[in-house]
Amino acid sequence: MIVDRLQQIGSRTLNRFNRVGRGSLFLWQIIICLPYMIQRPRLLVRQLYYVGVQTLLIILVAGLFVGMVLALQAYIVLVDFGAEDSISLMVSLSILRELGPVFTGLLFAGRAGSALTAEIGLMKSTEQLSGMEMMAVNPMKYIIGPRFLAGVIAVPLLTSIFMAIAILGGFFVATEMLGIYEGVFWSQMQNNVDFYEDLINGMIKSLVFGFVVVWIAVFEGYDCIPTSEGLGQATTRTVVHGSLAVLGLDFILTALMFNV
């Protein structure tokens, strides 16, 4: 009984490491196939549409509401100290440094990551990937590469859109509902938000999140057990592991970037 348990733990651990190894090899294979994108830009553009443009709506709505809620919460706290003029500072810093990249990463994992896994997994189970290989078309170049690169490009773009719309949402609530002067709102932000410290660091975060989430998504699809059950598990894993990776990496990156 105990030996059984131990064996189980051992084989599971080995499996984990095996997967990490396969995942890394897979990433390497993708990277050496990326130059092919220069020859076939249309493949990339198509995937940018599916991965990026189709995620836009949820990003816009989420961004707007996050910004509006932040402004309300900030007001409630700051008004006690008579510091409600700093509302734009609180909104913009939390959006640029944390919420923009993290929210976008999480939403991307849920909306586009799961779709990528399901699509690639279904292609595997219907032998489309094998069929392509036998037609001497490398699926790494034709299927995986464009999806991966599209994700890596789309996430920072989606993040910047999320940031912009969230700040606008905050602006709307602060000026229209809470009676903050427009000029105060913008000048506070202008004086205190640093381009490199805040914006660039946030964008670096989003680049890392996009890379990791889309890597997990395409790998889970490519590596899934080609049955309906295996595909369901792979899709779930994409969302769970992708989200956890975003949150974990956010902590590490924040610690590194802001010299705490």
Next chain:
Amino acid sequence: MIFDNIDMDIERGKVTAIMGPSGTGKTTLLKLIGGQIKPDKGSIFVDGENVHKLSQFALYDLRRRTMGMLFQSGALLTDLSVYDNVAFPLREHTSLPEQAIHHLVLLKLEAVGLRGARYLMPAELSGGMARRVALARAIALDPEMIMYDEPFTGQDPISMGVLVKLIHDMNHALGMTSVVVSHDVNETASISDYIYVISNGRVVQSGAPDELKHSDSAWVKQFLGGLADGPVPFHYATNSLMDDLMEGFKRTKP
């Protein structure tokens, strides 16, 4: 272990059939030849090259030059129409103008009788039709060798006849080497030059169709004749029916 010490020659320009009961690894054999899976031991040569010793680039080059494969499921790309599916290898591997591709695609589809279905999506096709489209796609580049995985399954008698004739004609007119994996004994025997019958990972018997028909091996007789009784086990290996039934009896005992 799937194959045990198996040795086969597939002659250039001939139709070679591989037959055997379900689950003997016939599809696996085709995937081994195509270099999609690696054998633990042994080697496979296609056109003088050891498939599993090639670099990835060389393997893709070999596949492009010499191999076509018809998958059991068809393996059509579901986001492309029938027309685009057949055009896919042409667009990927040749720099032909779109006009020439149009002609080629329509001719290949005409050969399998589905020129009229060119605007349909793969999801709208029946299994048999999908496999015919896949055949048109597999022959689009006129490969030197084509591997058919169960080409006749799910075909009505007419399309079956057409396919049999098509495989035979391509072999004769173009000198295409064909490997046919199939259960349909009569159809396959009618077009093949040489037949390998495999079971349990071994070649049970091989020879020209006539030789096999007159074989005295009880195994081959039973398989080709489709008889229920004989040395070939129909049942998946397990303990006796009696024991299995008694098992259930024991369990329900109070």
